[in-house]
Amino acid sequence: MASLLDDAAREVALAPLSGWTYDGAAKAIRRQFRFKDFSEAFAFMTRVALAAEKAGHHPDWSNGYNRVEIALSTHDAGGLTERDIALATAIDAIAL
Numbered sequence: 001m002a003s004l005l006d007d008a009a010r011e012v013a014l015a016p017l018s019g020w021t022y023d024g025a026a027k028a029i030r031r032q033f034r035f036k037d038f039s040e041a042f043a044f045m046t047r048v049a050l051a052a053e054k055a056g057h058h059p060d061w062s063n064g065y066n067r068v069e070i071a072l073s074t075h076d077a078g079g080l081t082e083r084d085i086a087l088a089t090a091i092d093a094i095a096l
């Protein structure tokens, strides 16, 4: 199982990821994305879903029209691990 990132490792890992913030209560990182319309938002979600399946690591998310809110946490480990950082990086590349 991936090991939890401590506070210092989390700071280092989050530094290059703009827009992701740490939610200490949820032990997750969060980011909100906005798109032109629902079709664009859902196309993004489809691509993220495929990347998540490939990684075997999945987002907790919600969608309302053109907004997609994503939280990443490693449930098996009970907090943030490198798997969340890797998926956040992949998601950012998809959103470009």
Ligand SMILES: C[C@H](O)[C@H](O)[C@H]1CNC2=NC(N)=NC(=O)C2=N1
Pocket (backbone or CB within 6 Å): 056, 057, 058, 059, 060, 072, 073, 074, 075, 076, 077
């Ligand atoms: C067995 C399988 O690898 C696990 O259940 C995976 C699937 N996707 C997952 N996704 C997330 N975000 N956290 C997990 O702990 C997790 N576990």
